[in-house]
Amino acid sequence: MTRTLFRNLAVPVVLLVVWQLLSQSGFIKPVILPSPVAILERLWTYLLPAQTYAESAGFADWMWSSELLSDLVASMRRVILGFAVGAGLALPLGLLMGTDRRFEAYLNPVVQFLRPIPPIAYIPLAILWFGLGDPPAIFLISIGAFFPVLINTITGVRNVDSIYVRAATNLGADRMTMFRRVILPAATPYVLTGMRIGIGTAFIVVIVAEMIAVNSGLGYRILEAREYMWSDKVIAGMIAIGLLGLAIDVGVNRVNNHLLRWHRGIES
């Protein structure tokens, strides 16, 4: 127990100490690499509400005057909106393409052609089409979420074990019931995998989109900090981005495990 704890912590602690000493001794300039302590301090001020707490304004106002919190919320909002649009289009399309061979044959070439274009390559077009602000950001994020969900949904529907279809047919299932109560749930493990990848991509894209198209959110904030040469804030922002990414992944995993509690290999 203590051994594994030691093994896990030894390298990070040594690195941090060496880093701190190097920065303190003036060997590395703070603009290039601020010390860990300076970054932590910066993270703390980034999190602290800007306003002083006033009874009259209320608690919520005070809390949301925290720059970090409002950036987190702004980024999260874009991820959720973009993901909702991308996955919301990809899911029905994927279900259709998975069930209907002919439909799939018509659309597959376009999908295969567009899929390898990284969402970031759409940035110029997004700005030409939507200008600046939230619309191009959401557009880019939705493209990031779209393809993983689409491809996995198609695969999921394709891989539905025919024995379930036969059993359901035998019990009298019509097309609608078959789709809703058999195909869809049977495909969920794949669909959820697609959604997980999609959220991951959306999260990457949101940071890039915020650096380019908007002036709020975590991506915007670290680029802004660079302009003032606040490297400590840049790294503090990166840490916040990492933590948010981790939180999203944990949250998505929780939801997946709940939705797939019937699935073999996942113990609830």
Next chain:
Amino acid sequence: MNAHHIVKDMETQTQPLVRAAGVNKIFGVEPSGVVALKDIDLEIRPGEFVCLLGPSGCGKSTLLNAIAGFSLPTSGTLEVSGKPVTAPGPDRGMVFQEYALFPWMTVEANIAFGLDIRGTGSEEKARIVDELLDMLGLKEFRHRFPKDLSGGMRQRVAIARVLALDPPIMLMDEPFGALDALTRRSLQDELLRIWRSVGKTIVFVTHSIEEAVYLGSRVVILTYRPGTIKRDVTIDLPYPRDSNSVEFNAIKKDLASLVHAEHDRFALDERKGLTLD
């Protein structure tokens, strides 16, 4: 209703529940195609427990799937309740060897699935589900998912799911083939109990001679390639049967010689690499 009443019903009822006349099933195109069923004539009467017996590849599943409506005959007449089979239907409940339970539904939801489709009222549905959970000893598992159940329990759920719709015919394709010997025997006994109490007609595929003689009121032995009916035997032994009795073993021995002749032809094909599966 007990078994004696069923036998009486059989005598008064002239119309067979399942009637196959000159049924052929060819997979692929001749001459390279496989003749899985050839000239099958078979009548199954209400209340019978018919075991289809034969070596691997002789067409047992093909015949069962044809009755179920999953895979229609290439030619010939196949009727259920006097009407030609054209599609699968809940009047022919199918129990698969692989259970085929919906893993995303609880035991209870699996059993209720057919009733949901039929639009049975919720009170009636609850009553039927409760009764079946009780009958098959599944009460404490009602909220579990199939992955948490043993093979025997899963097959019980599959049987309950089919019984929920109260079909006149139950089709079973090696339902106990994947179970260990003890579980298998207890499910066989349970199935016999159900058959005798609810008066279903059962068509049961097996390649175990012992199982066929233990269960069937009638055993139909198929030949291997092409699949034809080699022998149609009524088993007169009273239920519950004693698999150690002299009579039981005499019948078993009789059937074994018939089946083994077919099995040898299958094994020969297998050595020549002719089997597809």
